[in-house]
Amino acid sequence: MTVPLLKVDELRIALAGDVAHNAVEEVSFEIGRGEAFGLVGESGCGKSITALAVMGLLRRPLSLAGGRIALDGQEIQGASPTEWRRLRGSRIAMIFQEPMTALNPLSPVGKQIAEMFVLHQGASWSEAMDRAEEALRQVRVPSPERRIRDYPHQLSGGMRQRVMIAIALACGPDLLIADEPTTALDVTVQSEIIDLMAELCAAKGTAILMISHDLGLVANMCRRVAVMYAGRIVESQPAGAIFATPRHPYTQGLVDSLPRLGERAKRGRQRLREISGVVPSIASYPAGCRFNPRCFAATDICRSTPPAQTPLPANGLVRCHHHG
Amino acid sequence: MADTLLSLDDLAVHFTVGSALAGGIKTLKAVEGISLDVKPGECLGLVGESGCGKSTLALAIMGLIAPTRGRVALNGSDVKQRPRLETARTVQMVFQDPYASLNPRQTVRRTLADPLRLQGMGDKAEVDGRVMDMLAKVGLRPEHADRYPHEFSGGQRQRIGIARALILKPKLVICDEPVSALDVSIRAQIINLLLELKDEMGLSYIMISHDLGVVEHVSDRVAVMYLGRIVEQGGWQEIFENPRHPYTRALIAAIPDPFHRVDAAASRTKAKGEIASALNPPSGCPFHPRCPIKAERCVSELPALEAVAPGHRAACHFRDRTV
Amino acid sequence: MSQSTPASVTADIAAKRRFRLRGGLSLWVGGALVGIAVAVAITAPLIAITDPVMSANLMNAEIPPGWEFPFGTDAQGRDIYSRIVYGSRISLTVGVVSQIVNSLIGVSLGLSAGYWGGLWDDFVSGLTNLMLAIPSLIFALAIMAILGPGLVSLVIALGLTNWSYSCRLARAQVLSLKSQGYVQAARILGYGDLRIMFTQLLPNMLGPLIVIATLGMGGAILSEAALSFLGLGIRPPFPSWGSMLSEARDQINTVPWLSVFPGLAIFFTVLGLNLLGDGLRDILDPQTTTRR
Numbered sequence: 001m002t003v004p005l006l007k008v009d010e011l012r013i014a015l016a017g018d019v020a021h022n023a024v025e026e027v028s029f030e031i032g033r034g035e036a037f038g039l040v041g042e043s044g045c046g047k048s049i050t051a052l053a054v055m056g057l058l059r060r061p062l063s064l065a066g067g068r069i070a071l072d073g074q075e076i077q078g079a080s081p082t083e084w085r086r087l088r089g090s091r092i093a094m095i096f097q098e099p100m101t102a103l104n105p106l107s108p109v110g111k112q113i114a115e116m117f118v119l120h121q122g123a124s125w126s127e128a129m130d131r132a133e134e135a136l137r138q139v140r141v142p143s144p145e146r147r148i149r150d151y152p153h154q155l156s157g158g159m160r161q162r163v164m165i166a167i168a169l170a171c172g173p174d175l176l177i178a179d180e181p182t183t184a185l186d187v188t189v190q191s192e193i194i195d196l197m198a199e200l201c202a203a204k205g206t207a208i209l210m211i212s213h214d215l216g217l218v219a220n221m222c223r224r225v226a227v228m229y230a231g232r233i234v235e236s237q238p239a240g241a242i243f244a245t246p247r248h249p250y251t252q253g254l255v256d257s258l259p260r261l262g263e264r265a266k267r268g269r270q271r272l273r274e275i276s277g278v279v280p281s282i283a284s285y286p287a288g289c290r291f292n293p294r295c296f297a298a299t300d301i302c303r304s305t306p307p308a309q310t311p312l313p314a315n316g317l318v319r320c321h322h323h324g
Numbered sequence: 325m326a327d328t329l330l331s332l333d334d335l336a337v338h339f340t341v342g343s344a345l346a347g348g349i350k351t352l353k354a355v356e357g358i359s360l361d362v363k364p365g366e367c368l369g370l371v372g373e374s375g376c377g378k379s380t381l382a383l384a385i386m387g388l389i390a391p392t393r394g395r396v397a398l399n400g401s402d403v404k405q406r407p408r409l410e411t412a413r414t415v416q417m418v419f420q421d422p423y424a425s426l427n428p429r430q431t432v433r434r435t436l437a438d439p440l441r442l443q444g445m446g447d448k449a450e451v452d453g454r455v456m457d458m459l460a461k462v463g464l465r466p467e468h469a470d471r472y473p474h475e476f477s478g479g480q481r482q483r484i485g486i487a488r489a490l491i492l493k494p495k496l497v498i499c500d501e502p503v504s505a506l507d508v509s510i511r512a513q514i515i516n517l518l519l520e521l522k523d524e525m526g527l528s529y530i531m532i533s534h535d536l537g538v539v540e541h542v543s544d545r546v547a548v549m550y551l552g553r554i555v556e557q558g559g560w561q562e563i564f565e566n567p568r569h570p571y572t573r574a575l576i577a578a579i580p581d582p583f584h585r586v587d588a589a590a591s592r593t594k595a596k597g598e599i600a601s602a603l604n605p606p607s608g609c610p611f612h613p614r615c616p617i618k619a620e621r622c623v624s625e626l627p628a629l630e631a632v633a634p635g636h637r638a639a640c641h642f643r644d645r646t647v
Numbered sequence: 648m649s650q651s652t653p654a655s656v657t658a659d660i661a662a663k664r665r666f667r668l669r670g671g672l673s674l675w676v677g678g679a680l681v682g683i684a685v686a687v688a689i690t691a692p693l694i695a696i697t698d699p700v701m702s703a704n705l706m707n708a709e710i711p712p713g714w715e716f717p718f719g720t721d722a723q724g725r726d727i728y729s730r731i732v733y734g735s736r737i738s739l740t741v742g743v744v745s746q747i748v749n750s751l752i753g754v755s756l757g758l759s760a761g762y763w764g765g766l767w768d769d770f771v772s773g774l775t776n777l778m779l780a781i782p783s784l785i786f787a788l789a790i791m792a793i794l795g796p797g798l799v800s801l802v803i804a805l806g807l808t809n810w811s812y813s814c815r816l817a818r819a820q821v822l823s824l825k826s827q828g829y830v831q832a833a834r835i836l837g838y839g840d841l842r843i844m845f846t847q848l849l850p851n852m853l854g855p856l857i858v859i860a861t862l863g864m865g866g867a868i869l870s871e872a873a874l875s876f877l878g879l880g881i882r883p884p885f886p887s888w889g890s891m892l893s894e895a896r897d898q899i900n901t902v903p904w905l906s907v908f909p910g911l912a913i914f915f916t917v918l919g920l921n922l923l924g925d926g927l928r929d930i931l932d933p934q935t936t937t938r939r
Contacts, residue, residue, distance in 0.1 A: 042507040042508055043507055073390075098340065103488055110534070111406070113584060116604055138485060142350060156598050156599075158598050159598065186373035186374050186534065186574060186599060187534050187536075187575060187578045187579065188574055188578045188594070188595045188614075189371060189599070190578065191578035191579075192579070192595075192596070192597075193596070194580070195594075213507075213508050214508075215508075216580035216581050217580040219580070220580045221580075252508075253509065254508060257508070257509065257511065257512035258508070258511070258512070258537060259537040259538055259541035260537060260581070261536060261537055261540055261541065261576070261579065261581060262564070263541075264540055264541060264561075265561055265564070266562075266564065269519075269541065271516055272512035272515055272516050272541070273512065274512045274513045274516060275509040275510070275512070275513075276513075278477045278479060278507075278510065279509065280481075282369075284462060286435060294509075302443070309489075320454065322627070325833075386835050388834055388835065389833070408837045408839075411837070412836050412837035413834060415835075415837060416836070417831075417832065417835050419828040419831070419832065420828075421828055424827045424828045424829070425827070425828025425829055425850070426828070426829050427833075427846075427847055427850075428851060429850040429851055430772040430846075430850075438836075438846075439836040439837070442836065442837055442838065442842075443837070457938040485832075486837075487827075488832060489832075492836070522736060
């Protein structure tokens with residue numbers, strides 16, 4: 001059996017404060033070489049901090065409190081800062097939601113891309129600049145020879161995100177983590193960026209960990225999807241299955257609550273199925289199953305006992321006492 | 325048939341940008357040549373991405389920005405001539421960002437009661453009654469009235485915003501991306517609420533959104549905007565099942581739908597490149613640099629918004645093509 | 648909260664921690680010092696030993712600090728301790744009232760300039776820049792020269808001099824708040840311009856303005872001391888800390904208690920005001936940057 005590229009096992013991230021809380025608990029998933037994996041959830045569910053943990057970027061008051069992260073079989077959760085610096089950029093790369101804050105506003109974009117080659121591959125600056133221009137061409141920025149001298153504020157949102165992708169993929173990392181990369185972009189630009197990412201990663205054999213609140217986006221791009229709620233993974237299935245046959249009431253609620261194109265023509269306007277209540281804050285996670293106050297299927301056991309993971313076919317899992 | 329509630333007649337809003345000394349004075353045509361009607365009880369969906377002018381259009385409809393050309397008429401009379409307090413009773417707005425749309429230093433009660441008092445409602449009991457009534461209608465409880473905005477979640481704040489918009493019992497409500505800033509699991513709550521209130525209070529909506537799923541769900545008619553112009557308008561079913569403008573098709577193709585993985589045919593209708601700047605719009609058809617079916621004619625000639633079917637108009641030289 | 652990123656969550660927690668350490672200390676120490684000064688000013692007739700003006704007695708001239716006169720006596724034989732106690736009234740009055748005048752002028756100009764923009768904004772900004780370019784003490788001196796010495800002239804002069812800071816701040820705040828949804832909502836609901844400025848904008852701007860005013864009080868006290876020192880502020884025999892310093896000017900080495908005590912009074916009061924201002928800034932600073 002092949003070793004997965006990334007294996008996250010029983011990850012626990014603690015949030016320090018007056019009372020210590022676990023922001024993320026018992027999170028386990030695997031990403032195979034070249035595979036696109038989606039992590040879906042709403043704000044505050046812990047998906048972004050999970051990504052930061054995989055990159056070794058957790059800072060006080062967040063800290064890794066348990067679990068293992070293995071890259072190609074080698075454990076990295078306890079790596080030293082020097083080792084992390086070598087990993088980041090060359091083996092794991094990340095792109096963020098707001099390219100304007102992730103790019104250095106005082107440095108031309110070409111230079112920011114070229115830095116990757118200089119730092120990780122020992123290239124000379126002139127060689128690196130040439131390769132930077134080529135990288136811009138690969139992410140389909142028009143007139144790359146002129147764009148390398150532009151500053152981030154001179155580019156549009158979509159362009160900046162392309163630059164971020166170029167920086168991230170410059171050294172051919174094994175894994176690209178994308179945290180809500182298109183949320184701040186217009187719909188038509190969004191779909192182009194997603195297509196670009198999928199294409200480039202497929203060509204280079206880079207695996208993708210796609211983090212988003214947009215179910216549709218993730219289902220279209222990824223082979224497998226995990227849904228997080230209040231710091232835990234509540235369901236994980238292949239992309240097709242998770243939307244056709246969601247097993248956790250939260251996933252079912254999410255899928256049902258979104259108006260779908262074409263539904264109204266077929267069945268008239270139906271009242272959208274609501275998920276009542278609000279997303280709990282980390283200081284007030286409910287006892288037992290964290291989704292129970294909002295769950296249409298909740299019973300006594302749900303209010304007292306956190307559900308265990310039930311395995312599903314095709315390496316899936318669901319965490320519910322009454323999974324469908 | 326009831327008369328038209330809102331009527332826009334060749335509306336244009338231009339801004340002058342820049343100075344003569346630095347780079348020259350340019351005209352930003354935020355809104356250009358918009359003519360449309362909204363009838364009582366109708367929901368018009370306004371679709372467009374950033375830079376299309378939908379927010380400027382909303383402000384012009386509310387009378388907050390003076391149009392450069394054309395007319396905004398509410399119930400037949402020009403908005404410019406009506407006193408502001410009267411317009412306030414007719415048109416209101418629900419804003420996108422629930423975190424910035426409520427005064428943090430005012431209780432909910434004051435936020436809802438002050439507009440009533442401003443209109444001249446003097447009797448305290450009457451004002452309180454209306455406030456409590458409205459809170460109940462949007463699904464909040466009486467004890468919420470004396471709390472401050474920061475004590476509420478995003479979804480609740482949006483409910484307060486809706487209550488504020490409806491407290492004067494307007495006829496037309498412009499909803500500017502009312503659910504985009506909310507968590508996915510509460511969007512359905514708010515959309516359902518908006519639809520219920522529409523039926524209950526006999527309102528008309530202009531629903532501005534870039535989320536086509538939401539637009540299809542709530543709208544009776546749909547207008548698609550691009551760079552300040554309407555490029556297609558018609559009934560909701562027509563627009564979504566039979567789009568006749570390449571931009572509309574591109575928007576539909578761009579939606580990541582979990583149930584239909586985008587296939588090769590659909591991907592051919594996708595738009596290329598970036599949205600152009602309204603400061604420097606392309607010549608001819610504004611969409612031509614990104615259009616998958618662009619021809620020579622499109623670069624030089626601006627297409628007119630003309631009918632392809634009764635009630636369905638598109639601004640494309642190839643409007644009669646179905647794909 | 649919608650879209651709270653991990654960065655914002657951690658920033659929120661870190662900010663709350665910082666407040667408890669730094670802001671809290673400044674607030675308490677500053678508040679205590681200012682509180683003492685205010686208490687002294689209010690209870691002056693009760694805690695002073697002698698009348699600060701009328702108790703001149705050349706037999707008691709220049710007695711060092713001791714049991715009978717805790718801070719010693721000055722050249723006219725007046726008890727310095729009592730003069731300092733009564734002097735606090737003058738200093739605090741000058742500080743508070745001049746700042747109120749400053750804020751009134753500055754906020755009305757800045758608020759209206761930021762809200763209406765256009766030519767009025769151009770005019771106010773130009774005026775503000777002018778005021779900032781003129782050395783404030785010289786300007787105050789000029790006004791005092793016209794109005795003549797005295798407490799009222801002093802307050803007017805200082806009030807007309809330093810309004811540019813609150814003006815700038817108010818204008819900047821208005822520019823950023825103007826585009827918030829609730830201000831637009833108010834316009835749509837039919838609120839008039841003045842009502843919007845007073846009910847929607849001003850309450851949300853108070854925090855930083857209060858901080859500036861508090862810090863300004865310290866500056867005003869120092870200016871009063873300087874002006875009185877130069878002979879243009881409070882004229883003898885009325886006790887103001889600045890004029891007491893002025894009288895002691897030639898005898899700093901020989902009769903040190905004449906200058907040390909007024910100097911310390913000024914020092915602690917201004918320090919207290921500065922610490923208080925800092926502490927207030929930490930509380931009133933928008934901690935809600937974590938929203939989005």
